[in-house]
Amino acid sequence: MNEEPGRPAPYREPRQARSAATLARVLRAAEEVASSAGLEEMTMSGVAERAGVSVGTIYRRFEDKDQLIAALSERMLEQREEYVAERLRGAEPSLVGVMDAYARALLQSFTDNNVFSELLRARGARSPDRGARAILEIHRLLLEAAAPYTGEIRRSAPEVALDTAARALLGACFHNSVRPDPATGEEAVNRYAEELSDMAVAYLLTPDRRART
Secondary structure, three states: OOOOOOOOOOOOOOOOHHHHHHHHHHHHHHHHHHHHHOOOOOOHHHHHHHHOOOHHHHHHHOOOHHHHHHHHHHHHHHHHHHHHHHHHHOOOOOHHHHHHHHHHHHHHHHHHOOOHHHHHHOOOOOOOOHHHHHHHHHHHHHHHHHHHHHHHOOOOOHHHHHHHHHHHHHHHHHHHHHOOOOOOOHHHHHHHHHHHHHHHHHHHOOOOHHHHO
């Protein structure tokens, strides 16, 4: 298979347990550095210092910073996908329950780590479309979890309405992460998640203008 133009070459996967442990430590350190300084300010030497390894150790695994960010993106976005999936599996079996679980999981994903929004926006050489793929997967998880309850939706096109609600929640959670006064702390995040869920459910349970006429 030919690699996409501009896409970082895959990093070298570890074959031994010790190497796998070192890689995990490096990626944890990269996440910590990126969370405090941002992806643009993250350096290979800074990650090495935080991980307690030599810079050479990192360069033996990653050719450059772009490749390290690509690996970090894959790790963090996959974790977020798994987190949302887990919360939806534990949702109360109703449309309201699913929307509550989705709003909380999505908002928590953005507030847990300020790098998440950067990774979703990542494009170009360092992480081609990985953020877009994560958005599509999270979106798919909601549609799948809500599928048994689309009969409760009172819009004229239930699937389209659910898609719109999912997009609106994602946009609201992203906006919260970049505004100067975001909802932070457990109480504020829970309250905002409830408000977002209530808004989505109210929309889904309200007949649209075409249905009323």
